[in-house]
Amino acid sequence: MILKYPVNYIAITQYFKEGGHGGIDLGWSSSHGGMEQPIYAAAKGEVVSVRSNYQTTDASGGSYGNYVKLKHENGFYTLYAHMKYGSVNLKVGDIVNEGDQIGLMGKTGHATGNHLHYEVLINNVKVNPESYTYVFPGQTISSDPSATIGLLYYNPEPIPDPEPQPNKEIEELKKENQELKDKVSLQAKEIESLKQELNEETNYVFEYPVLKTSLYEIKLYEGETLLIK
Secondary structure (H helix, E strand, O other): OOEEOOOOEEOEEEOOOOOOOOOEEEOOOOOOOOOOOEEEOOOOEEEEEEEOOOOOEEOOOOOOOEEEEEEOHHHEEEEEEEEOOOOOOOOOOOEEOOOOEEEEEEOOEEOOOOEEEEEEEEOOEEEOHHHOEEEOOOOEEOOOHHHOOOOEEOOOOOOOOOOOOOOHHHHHHHHHHHHHHHHHHHHHHHHHHHHHHHHHHHOOOOOOOOOOOOOOOOOOOOOOOOOOO
């Protein structure tokens, strides 16, 4: 499944660690949406879990604070945590489309500062979000290379197939084939001409003027006819 990064400025401040950090943390930039930048749905989905009334930042614990969990197709889920109090206006059962705003970046729950904790789950097993989430055209990435390790980029425009190049061997065979066709056509014309000539010779009438009182022996060849007038 192809998911879209849920923020338009992408800077990873903490990476996924199997058995440890179950998602990625996405930071902010003052020149790209600020510390309360909008959070968007990574794909079309149904809200299966939500919390919107959390107002505090916890020094310890594992609280997501205000969060939204979406169910997508093929067993995929996404979770968006630590959103700003008052910015989440969804309820269980709501359907959101890819790119719909679902809240604002905040620091509710267990957080040391404003950020988005973003998780991807397959059949409720946490996986590395970077394996399924893509940077789309129009999104901005951090200029810090340490914050963009492993990013995937989605190109919605299909790469056109290259123009087919003529196969020289096939072209040569086509040329030879056409030459043979021309030769056969010429031979057919020659055969037709010979047939015509033969037909004319076959129907040729020989005239032998003789006296009626004369007696002649005339030898006929096969196919010849004696005509007496």
